[in-house]
Every structure is written in C-alpha cells, then in structure tokens.
Amino acid sequence: ILNVEQSPQSLHVQEGDSTNFTCSFPSSNFYALHWYRWETAKSPEALFVMTLNGDEKKKGRISATLNTKEGYSYLYIKGSQPEDSATYLCAFSDSWGKLQFGAGTQVVVTP
Amino acid sequence: SAVISQKPSRDICQRGTSLTIQCQVDSQVTMMFWYRQQPGQSLTLIATANQGSEATYESGFVIDKFPISRPNLTFSTLTVSNMSPEDSSIYLCSVEDQGRGAEAFFGQGTRLTVV
Secondary structure, eight states, X not given: OOSOEEEOSEEEEETTOOEEEEEEOOSSSEEEEEEEXXXXXXXXXXXXXXXXXXXXXXXXTEEEEEETTTTEEEEEEXXXXXXXXXXXXXXXXXXXXXXXXXXXXXXXXEO | OOOEEXXXXXXXXXXXXXXXXXXXXXXXXXXXXXXXEOXXXXXXXXXXXXXXXXXXXXXXXXXXXXXXXXXXXXXEEEEEOSOOGGGOEEEEEEEESSSTTSOEEEOOOEEEEEO
C-alpha cells in the first residue's frame, strides 16, 4: 500500500449501536498513526497518536488499535451517540514527520 | 496545544481572481502547514511555511499558484491565485505539537467555491 486508505467512505449508525472502521497505511518507514475527528465547520481534533505496534488507546467510548506490521488501524465507537457524527480522518506519519491523510470515514448517527 | 484562528471561514470567488487566507496562532511555532481537501479527496499537504525562509512546496503545487507568506512565528497567509473551479476546496492551516509525528492542530478551515 502506497497511500492511506480508509473504509468505508461513509456509514450510518443507529444511536446506541457500536461501529468500527479501518485505516490502511504503508507498513514501511512507519513513525506514527493519527486519528482525527472533523465536525462540520469546526477544526479537525486529534483523537489519538499511536506509535507502537499493538498499541491500543481509548478516549471515552472511542478506542483505536494499531498493527504496524500489516499496516492497519481500527477505530471503534461504542454505544454511538448523535454527537459522534463527524468525519474521522486517519493520517500516517513517516520518519520525515509529514502527515499523509486518508479521505476519511463519514459517520452519521441517527436517533 | 495551540489555538489557530483562520479566516475567512468561507468565500465564493469569481474565476481568475485571487483569495488570501490568513492563520493566526496563539503561540510561536517554527513550521506551519497548509492543506487542501478537494471534494471527496484526502486532505493533501500543499506546502510547509517556515519563518524567515521560502516555503517548501509538495509535488504538484507551485509558488506562483499558491504564494505563502510567513512574516513571524505566529502568522501565515496562503494565496490561491488566478482561481479556477478546480480550486474549490477546503483549505486548512496546521501546526504540530513539538515536532515530527506529534499531534497536529488545525484552523477552522476555509471553504472556497470558485464560480
């Protein structure tokens, strides 16, 4: 994989349901993997920065895992709420420090 | 952390004109980054703006089209010159917390529509 790829592009979730989506990235020259939440008309906000293979991070109902050997990360949202509606971006950072972003997964949580 | 004020938040411009986007950071930072997100595409780095030196542009972006100023450690501007409808995008400025690979902070974005 040469680019950062996110799937699905969008998903609709019922309030209270849990969901997850993926980010695939180049497995060579890895330095860090970032997750951001971007709500409409707001700044993208950092959720996690992960650097170690096997890393798992959690923030409230949102968690993420990292597999640097195979080049993927999962983001999980447990018990989705309408305020979780946003576009979730992942970004790969190589040893030069530049961020390469995926196109994002748009999450819509309906009551 | 850093708080970035970016303006304008949105604009509708005629083709052939230019728009300058401003970003003000609440702390001094060495590097500021300018990104573009075209509809349905990834957030793509345009250039890195360093204070006191020329900006560094990524492949596919040139200074004549996207001139950047960085007069001090808290401020930068990006100009989108001679605009065409293909320039319709969201433009974001960003800084990183304490160096490479660290968490990035973003402005609120400028949603540009070229008609």
